Amino acid sequence: MIKSIPNGVFPTMITPYTADNKIDYNAVEQLIDWYVKKGVDGIFAICQSSEIFFLSFEERLELLKFIVERAPKNISIVASGHTADDIGTQIEEAKAFVDVGIDGYVFISNRLAAKDEDDSVFLRNVDIFMDEIKDTAFGIYECPYPYKRLMTPETLGELARTGRFTFLKDTCCNPAMIKAKLDAVKGTGMKIYNANSATLLETLRMGCAGFSGVMANFHPELYAWLCKNYDKEPEKAEMVQDVVGFFSVAECQVYPINAKYYLGLEGIDMGYTSRARNMDDFFIGRKYEIEQMHRVTQRVKEQLGIE
16 A cells, blocks of 8 residues: 655654664664654654664664654654665565555665666666565655765656655755756655755745755754744744754764764763764764754744744
């Protein structure tokens, strides 16, 4: 059954670790509860923020099962995680993830064609997936690693017209390109979720369905407010946009270590180690930056009247 995906905020879920470098499921459970409290509409699990290229298949599958079991039923779960190079292994991985009971399986766009291959290869591999996996909603994630493969409006429209695709995590960071993609999928069931904070308000006004980006691991409540109120309170929306857009420079800091540190300030009992990034790069000045972001976020929330 093809499930609809709600509009709103889909944080790209991070993976916390224990002191002995195993997945910290106590912290995962706290993080799910925190997302829900902050007003998210869904969770994008097993994505690059989850450090999928540094997790084994068994770890990815176990983690997804835990998330689906612990998340409230009103929270939509989409997931990716196919990191293999060959299509056969990717399909087997995808089948295992789909069997967990997610609302949509999200293809990593760069896994379905090499950098020097055109979109005909990408579409051919998508067809293979659709033949192998029935009755499941699909999505696309323009993951920047190991290379970024952006969807053209033409290719995206072709996918949307199959009726199987409901979700695009867009990372082009270009409102004009997003507008072309929105036009290409108009009248289909595909929704576009902007991953770029700086352009979010502009693209919500164009018709984007919401936000799915790394900054929802810092203050998802600001994004939730913006997605729900941008057309009702335009002046406040401009203020919130300025705040979240500027704060998004944290993406260029030491993510996801800095997000884990921020979440610790929020009271979540997790360490901030990472398999993907070097802890030595998160020096004291960067910690101060995150602490200052946290304090300013509280002041903005007071002005908006949100918790």
